[in-house]
Amino acid sequence: MNRNPADIGGEAAGPIDPVDHGMKFWEKQANALRNTLTSGKLVRLDELRRAAEELGDRYYRLGYFERTTEAMRNLLLEKGLITRSELEEKIEEIRRRYDS
Amino acid sequence: MSHDHRHDPAKDDGPPSEHEILSRALQEVLEEKGLVTAERVRKRMELFEAEFPQRGSRVIAHAWANPAFRKRLLADGKAACAEWGLDLEADRLIAVENTPHVHNVIVCTLCSCYPRALLGMPPTWYKSENYRRRVVREPRAVLREFGTVIPDDVSIRVHDSNADMRYVVVPMRPKGTEGWDEEQLAAILTRDTLVGVALPRV
Amino acid sequence: MTPSATPSAYTPAPERRFNVGDGVRVKSVSPPGHRRTPAYVRGKKGEIERVCGRFPNPEELAYGFDGEPRRVLYRVRFRQTDVWPAYESRTEDFIEMEIYEHWLEPA
Numbered sequence: 281m282n283r284n285p286a287d288i289g290g291e292a293a294g295p296i297d298p299v300d301h302g303m304k305f306w307e308k309q310a311n312a313l314r315n316t317l318t319s320g321k322l323v324r325l326d327e328l329r330r331a332a333e334e335l336g337d338r339y340y341r342l343g344y345f346e347r348t349t350e351a352m353r354n355l356l357l358e359k360g361l362i363t364r365s366e367l368e369e370k371i372e373e374i375r376r377r378y379d380s
Numbered sequence: 381m382s383h384d385h386r387h388d389p390a391k392d393d394g395p396p397s398e399h400e401i402l403s404r405a406l407q408e409v410l411e412e413k414g415l416v417t418a419e420r421v422r423k424r425m426e427l428f429e430a431e432f433p434q435r436g437s438r439v440i441a442h443a444w445a446n447p448a449f450r451k452r453l454l455a456d457g458k459a460a461c462a463e464w465g466l467d468l469e470a471d472r473l474i475a476v477e478n479t480p481h482v483h484n485v486i487v488c489t490l491c492s493c494y495p496r497a498l499l500g501m502p503p504t505w506y507k508s509e510n511y512r513r514r515v516v517r518e519p520r521a522v523l524r525e526f527g528t529v530i531p532d533d534v535s536i537r538v539h540d541s542n543a544d545m546r547y548v549v550v551p552m553r554p555k556g557t558e559g560w561d562e563e564q565l566a567a568i569l570t571r572d573t574l575v576g577v578a579l580p581r582v
Numbered sequence: 583m584t585p586s587a588t589p590s591a592y593t594p595a596p597e598r599r600f601n602v603g604d605g606v607r608v609k610s611v612s613p614p615g616h617r618r619t620p621a622y623v624r625g626k627k628g629e630i631e632r633v634c635g636r637f638p639n640p641e642e643l644a645y646g647f648d649g650e651p652r653r654v655l656y657r658v659r660f661r662q663t664d665v666w667p668a669y670e671s672r673t674e675d676f677i678e679m680e681i682y683e684h685w686l687e688p689a
Binding site for chain 3: 283284287289290324326327329330333359
């Protein structure tokens with residue numbers, strides 16, 4: 281029984297879209313941020329993977345970068361590197377920036 | 381502290397999604413706490429965009445042109461690249477060669493491990509759940525979906541990069557490339573040929 | 583053994599349990615938590631293709647531990663027909679991956 285949503289090798293699946301759809305700007309930046317965190321040893325790649333696996337059913341509902349971003353958030357909160365209120369305030373601030 | 385990434389509407393594709401906002405928020409909070417700098421993130425972005433994707437085809441073209449380098453690459457990919465002046469950072473590279481009897485293809489079923497410092501970011505199909513699910517079990521059918529037909533008498537070897545190593549395929553050098561210089565050889569060594577879903581075309 | 587200035591993909595593992603060519607079987611356990619041994623090869627028989635070296639255990643790194651002492655990592659080659667009951671091919675096809683020593687038993 282697979283409890284790990286990432287452990288999917290061999291499962292039945294539909295067709296593969298063989299076209300590379302590239303990355304949006306924010307995805308490139310998210311990837312660079314992730315890489316900055318791991319190369320700076322603030323978090324481990326293994327911890328990020330584990331955090332993604334802990335998304336459970338949500339794992340399948342999210343796109344690749346959505347998953348890695350949520351995993352990053354959960355891990356940073358878990359490790360106390362950021363606080364929930366700091367993050368929520370910042371999200372609000374960014375939303376206001378876009379609305380103006 | 382420069383925050384030029386905050387105001388780049390030209391780079392945004394429409395209104396930001398919830399996850400785009402989350403990602404920016406994470407970065408800005410981390411910057412404000414001094415845990416990362418915008419400069420460092422920007423530099424990593426440039427490496428992924430401009431530097432890493434150029435490397436793979438050059439390395440394999442060099443292996444095609446230079447049998448001694450090829451041998452070293454197959455023995456220890458990371459060391460061969462380091463000797464050639466290429467720092468693959470955290471990637472521990474294993475090069476696997478295609479022969480008239482064996483075709484290799486790479487996957488990471490558990491996430492998206494990929495030799496990023498050699499090839500840049502993996503394509504969307506490599507990260508897709510359906511590629512990860514199916515290529516280990518039915519590689520021949522998957523390759524056909526990429527338009528690549530592997531003859532019935534050629535064995536297929538799938539490599540699941542599930543732990544610490546990263547993989548690159550050394551394709552067979554096609555006929556018609558005799559006398560080509562490394563730049564010409566590199567031009568036919570597309571990313572897809574180095575992951576194993578395509579064959580180099582003259 | 584003096585460390586080389588040129589980084590290698592491999593590290594030494596002189597006190598390893600298995601050698602190239604040895605038959606091994608992947609343990610059929612399903613422990614919870616972060617594992618890098620895919621479910622589809624658990625319980626399957628393969629052969630050691632190469633010794634990669636000793637690395638910190640990712641199963642512990644994933645939870646903030648230092649992963650020491652290091653564990654020996656091998657590349658294991660499986661025949662596709664040993665992994666998938668319905669696998670069909672004219673040729674003998676293979677699947678290869680890295681498996682940590684503590685996931686392997688002699689076979």
